[in-house]
Amino acid sequence: xxxxxxxxxxxxxxxxxxxxxxxxxxxxxxxxxxxxxxxxxxxxxxxxxxxxxxxxxxxxxxxxxxxxxxxxxxxxxxxxxxxxxxxxxxxxxxxxxxxxxxxxxxxxxxxxxxxxxxxxxxxxxxxxxxxxxxxxxxxxxxxxxxxxxxxxxxxxxxxxxxxxxxxxxxxxxxxxxxxxxxxxxxxxxxxxxxxxxxxxxxxxxxxxxxxxxxxxxxxxxxxxxxxxxxxxxxxxxxxxxxxxxxxxxxxxxxxx
Amino acid sequence: xxxxxxxxxxxxxxxxxxxxxxxxxxxxxxxxxxxxxxxxxxxxxxxxxxxxxxxxxxxxxxxxxxxxxxxxxxxxxxxxxxxxxxxxxxxxxxxxxxxxxxxxxxxxxxxxxxxxxxxxxxxxxxxxxxxxxxxxxxxxxxxxxxxxxxxxxxxxxxxxxxxxxxxxxxxxxxxxxxxxxxxxxxxxxxxxxxxxxxxxxxxxxxxxxxxxxxxxxxxxxxxxxxxxxxxxxxxxxxxxxxxxxxxxxxxxxxxxxxxxxxxxxxxxxxxxxxxxxxxxxxxxxxxxxxxxxxxxxxxxxxxxxxxxxxxxxxxxxxxxxxxxxxxxxxxxxxxxxxxxxxxxxxxxxxxxxxxxxxxxxxxxxxxxxxxxxxxxxxxxxxxxxxxxxxxxxxxxxxxxx
Numbered sequence: 115x116x117x118x119x120x121x122x123x124x125x126x127x128x129x130x131x132x133x134x135x136x137x138x139x140x141x142x143x144x145x146x147x148x149x150x151x152x153x154x155x156x157x158x159x160x161x162x163x164x165x166x167x168x169x170x171x172x173x174x175x176x177x178x179x180x181x182x183x184x185x186x187x188x189x190x191x192x193x194x195x196x197x198x199x200x201x202x203x204x205x206x207x208x209x210x211x212x213x214x215x216x217x218x219x220x221x222x223x224x225x226x227x228x229x230x231x232x233x234x235x236x237x238x239x240x241x242x243x244x245x246x247x248x249x250x251x252x253x254x255x256x257x258x259x260x261x262x263x264x265x266x267x268x269x270x271x272x273x274x275x276x277x278x279x280x281x282x283x284x285x286x287x288x289x290x291x292x293x294x295x296x297x298x299x300x301x302x303x304x305x306x307x308x309x310x311x312x313x314x315x316x317x318x319x320x321x322x323x324x325x326x327x328x329x330x331x332x333x334x335x336x337x338x339x340x341x342x343x344x345x346x347x348x349x350x351x352x353x354x355x356x357x358x359x360x361x362x363x364x365x366x367x368x369x370x
Numbered sequence: 371x372x373x374x375x376x377x378x379x380x381x382x383x384x385x386x387x388x389x390x391x392x393x394x395x396x397x398x399x400x401x402x403x404x405x406x407x408x409x410x411x412x413x414x415x416x417x418x419x420x421x422x423x424x425x426x427x428x429x430x431x432x433x434x435x436x437x438x439x440x441x442x443x444x445x446x447x448x449x450x451x452x453x454x455x456x457x458x459x460x461x462x463x464x465x466x467x468x469x470x471x472x473x474x475x476x477x478x479x480x481x482x483x484x485x486x487x488x489x490x491x492x493x494x495x496x497x498x499x500x501x502x503x504x505x506x507x508x509x510x511x512x513x514x515x516x517x518x519x520x521x522x523x524x525x526x527x528x529x530x531x532x533x534x535x536x537x538x539x540x541x542x543x544x545x546x547x548x549x550x551x552x553x554x555x556x557x558x559x560x561x562x563x564x565x566x567x568x569x570x571x572x573x574x575x576x577x578x579x580x581x582x583x584x585x586x587x588x589x590x591x592x593x594x595x596x597x598x599x600x601x602x603x604x605x606x607x608x609x610x611x612x613x614x615x616x617x618x619x620x621x622x623x624x625x626x627x628x629x630x631x632x633x634x635x636x637x638x639x640x641x642x643x644x645x646x647x648x649x650x651x652x653x654x655x656x657x658x659x660x661x662x663x664x665x666x667x668x669x670x671x672x673x674x675x676x677x678x679x680x681x682x683x684x685x686x687x688x689x690x691x692x693x694x695x696x697x698x699x700x701x702x703x704x705x706x707x708x709x710x711x712x713x714x715x716x717x718x719x720x721x722x723x724x725x726x727x728x729x730x731x732x733x734x735x736x737x738x739x740x741x742x743x744x745x746x747x748x749x750x751x752x753x754x755x756x757x758x759x760x761x762x763x764x765x766x767x768x769x770x771x
Contacts, residue, residue, distance in 0.1 A: 168719050171711055196721035208716035212734025221730060222720035257734065258716075278720065 116183055116199065116281035118144040118314045123178035125159075125166040133174060136162040138339035140178070144282065144314035151325060151350065152318045154336030155358045160318045161205060163336075164286040168202040169195050182282055197226055199281030203271035203288050209259040215270070216240065216254040219277060226278060243277040246306075248299055265296045272303040282314040283307065289324035301327030322354040337365045406471035410437060410482060413475035422474060425653040425685055427621050430592050433512055433538045434476045434568045439483045440514040444506035444539060446488070453496035454527070456504075459489045464516045469544040469572035473596060477570030480514040480540035487516040490529070494522025494548060501528040501556075501745045508535035508565055516542045519555075523548035523576065528745060530556040533567065534589075541569030549576040549603065554744055555583045558752075561590035570596040575635070577603025584743050585641075587614040587622045588755050594623040594653075601632035610639045612654075613739045613752070615759045616682070618647025625655040626671070630664035639671035642739055644732055644759070648681035654704075656688040660697060668698040675706040676735055678728075729760050 123140040126133035136159045144150050154160050166173040167180050169192035180187045187195045210218065219240055224230045231239075244253050247269035259267050268288050275283055285304065289297055305328060308315055317328065325333075325347070333350045335343040335358070342361055343349065404422055407413065415435045416423040450456060459467075464487035472478035492498060506515075521527055525548065533539070547553050559567060567590055575581050587593045599608050614622045628637045643652045656671040675684035688702035709731060717727035733756065740752050 170715055191724070192715060192718040193721055193723050193727075196719055202719050204716070204719075208710075208712045210713050210717065210731065210734055212736070212738040213730050218717070218720075218730070221722055221726065222717075225721040225723060225726065257738075274720065 116146050116312060116314045118142075118282040118316070119179075119181045120163075120167070121179045121181075123163075123166070123180060124176045125162055126174045126176055127162060128172050128174060135176075136173075136339050137166065140339070140341060142316075142334065142341060144316060146314060147308065147311040148331040149308060149315045149317060149328060151330035151333045152316055152336050152341075153320070153322070153333060153350065153353055155362060156320065158336045159339040160320075160336050161286055162339075164202055164205075164284045164316070164318055167195075167284060168192060168200065193225070196280075201275060201278060201280035201283040203268075203275055203283065203285040205287040205290070207259045207262075207267040207271055209257070209262075211257050211260050213258050214255055215258055218258045219254075219274065222274070222278060239277060243273045246276060246299075246303055247273040249273060264291045265293065268292055269296060269300060269303075272300050275307055276303055279307070280313075282316075284316040284318065286318045287320060288317075289319055289321060297324060298327060304328055322350045325350050335361055337361045338369075404473050406473050408465065408471045408478065408481065410475070410478050413472065413478045415475065422625070425623060425655075426594055427592060427651075430621070431566060431568060431594065433566060434479070434540050437479055437483065440485045440512060440540075442509070442511055442513045443485045443488075443515050444508055444513055444533070444535075446504060446506050448502070448504040450502060451498055451500055453493045453498055453525075454491070454502050456488055456490045459487045459518070461487050461516065463487065463489070464518055464544075467518045467520070467544065467546070468542070469546060469574040469600070470598065472542060473570055473598070476540050476568040476594075477542040477596065480542040480569055481516045484514040484516045484542070487518070489518045489520065491519075492521040492525045492527045492529075494525055496522065496525045496527070498525070498527040501530050501748075503530045503532060505532045505534065508533070508537035508539055508561065510535075510537045512538045514540040517544075519543065519545045521545075521547045521551045521553045524550040526552040528554040528556070530558070530745065530748060532558045532560060534560050534562070536562045536564050538566040539569075541567075541571070543569065543571045545571065545573045547574065547576050547579045547581050549579060551576060551579045553579070553581045555581065556743055556745065556748060557583070557585050558748070559585075559587040559590055559593050559595075560755075561593070563589065563591060565590040566592045568592075568594045570598065573597075573599040573608065575599060575601045575606035575608050578605040580607045582609045582742070582744075583611065584739070585610070585612040585624065586752055587612075587624070588752075588759070590620070590622070592621045594621075594625070596625045596627070598627045598629065599637065600629040601635045604632045604634045606632065607636040608638075609742075610637070610641075611739045611742055612641035612643075613736055614641075614643040614652060615756065616643060616645045616650040616652045617759070617762070618681075619649040621651045621653075623653035623655075625653075625657075627657045628659070628669065628671070630658065630660045630667045630669060633664055634666040635664065636667065637669045637671075640739065641672070642674045642676075642735060643684065644676040644678055644735070645682035645684055646678040646759070646762075648679075650682040651685075652683075653685045654687070656702060656704075658690050658700070658702070660690075660692045660694060660700060662693045665694055665696040666698055667700075669700045671702040673704045674735070676732065677706065677708050678732075732756065732760055
């Protein structure tokens with residue numbers, strides 16, 4: 115059973131002109147089996163939340179805590195967090211030339227489990243995970259993300275999610291740039307991941323479109339580095355109809 | 371990370387070239403391409419400020435500048451299949467068979483003072499299935515060789531020159547590839563730590579011939595190679611791949627010159643290196659000349675350097691001289707930098723430790739070149755060498771931190 119708790123999280127982004135505060139106290143608890151949609155306009159800090167939790171070197175957690183099943187993550191290295199059970203599906207998956215998908219996945223699985231996967235079942239598992247995402251077998255021989263289309267990169271992220279089966283996952287705008295067919299394929303994968311009922315999921319998105327295929331337990335509205343409103347599915351419907359404008363204005367008024 | 375990239379392309383390349391143009395090759399005045407000459411007097415001992423020597427540690431290289439007859443060759447051993455012969459020839463014969471005269475003092479001395487000259491010959495139309503492997507071993511003394519490699523018209527072969535051992539070695543090597551032939555030429559500079567190796571390799575690519583070269587420089591104290599390619603007729607293709615792993619105090623220099631002197635020829639140069647340890651120094655010079663008559667040619671050259679530790683220096687100088695715009699494409703790129711933080715972050719975010727992530731990235735960087743060799747045994751051997759270098763890097767890092 116996996117619970118991800120984010121408490122009063124403050125994060126700076128490190129820029130050439132010095133650190134700049136992006137997250138200004140984020141609180142969120144994702145219990146086992148819950149899907150939390152985090153919605154907000156561009157520049158509100160949604161991706162910063164994802165990167166900071168995963169341990170990206172350009173972001174610095176200045177205060178607050180993130181725990182997974184009670185284990186504090188913020189003092190850990192990127193790979194230690196992953197081995198603790200955290201997964202980030204990235205908005206812009208990185209190309210790693212010369213490293214095959216097969217080698218990458220096997221190395222990751224070995225690192226997570228502390229032992230190499232059994233070859234016979236593993237090859238089948240990889241083929242199945244890729245097949246589920248409609249990526250054919252030849253992808254396992256290709257370099258990681260190199261020459262992949264935008265949609266293939268996103269589907270490759272979700273193939274990893276299914277294969278590595280972490281305790282808690284953050285999907286950072288996995289839906290953006292996907293056509294409707296790819297969106298369905300990706301949503302099916304995410305639903306299979308959460309179907310076990312004991313995984314925690316943060317779904318960061320700009321659009322409500324993906325929520326037609328993935329049923330959120332909670333919807334959070336993210337403005338200017340904070341969660342400013344929370345609700346159920348109906349909140350997403352409201353955002354679909356009205357946009358973020360009233361929230362953005364309220365946040366601006368609060369600052370002024 | 372510093373990056374340069376330029377691309378020039380011209381889709382409207384004319385298909386026909388006047389037949390009288392090819393014979394009228396003009397002389398190109400350029401400091402990049404010294405005038406070839408067999409006469410030692412034309413190649414004085416360099417002081418180190420000359421354009422072609424300014425990156426070279428002259429003191430460590432000076433053994434190769436002394437004009438004395440060499441009594442020994444490398445100890446050559448090989449097992450030659452049918453259709454392939456290797457015979458001693460006279461210096462005069464070697465001179466007559468050469469692609470071009472020496473362009474620097476080291477190769478001029480190699481030709482003049484070599485104990486022996488050799489001619490490795492692949493018969494016309496021969497299809498040599500197994501790689502032809504020549505092992506050249508240095509036994510500690512100063513040696514020089516002039517080697518001619520000729521591949522007959524329409525022949526197909528893979529030739530591997532594997533250099534090992536100690537001492538100083540000067541070479542002049544000329545490779546003549548006949549019309550329509552295919553050659554895969556692998557050279558492994560796999561020297562012991564104290565070896566000094568310099569010289570010139572000149573490749574002549576026949577009409578419609580295809581040549582792939584892989585130059586791997588992993589060992590030695592100083593390695594400096596001038597690698598020239600030109601064409602004997604239209605339609606030829608050369609792919610030149612290189613890799614080097616430069617450790618503390620080591621100097622590795624590859625100087626490439628592709629002379630597009632014939633129309634509709636192609637060249638693709640891709641050299642990659644990793645540097646680690648104090649005083650590790652790599653130099654890559656990539657010159658491409660597109661002559662007036664070289665219409666419809668296509669060329670690209672790339673050099674990438676991965677700097678693994680502090681205290682290393684990677685010099686990378688691509689040069690493109692263009693005398694006609696009627697070409698299919700011309701470009702170059704050069705990057706030198708540390709590990710890509712995003713690549714490491716991505717790999718580590720999947721649970722892979724930092725050292726393992728670094729290992730994967732370097733593996734990938736080199737594997738991209740190594741997989742083109744086409745000789746499984748040598749591919750494996752080079753990957754193992756990369757692996758060993760990385761282990762050494764991990765040990766060095768552990769000791770320093």
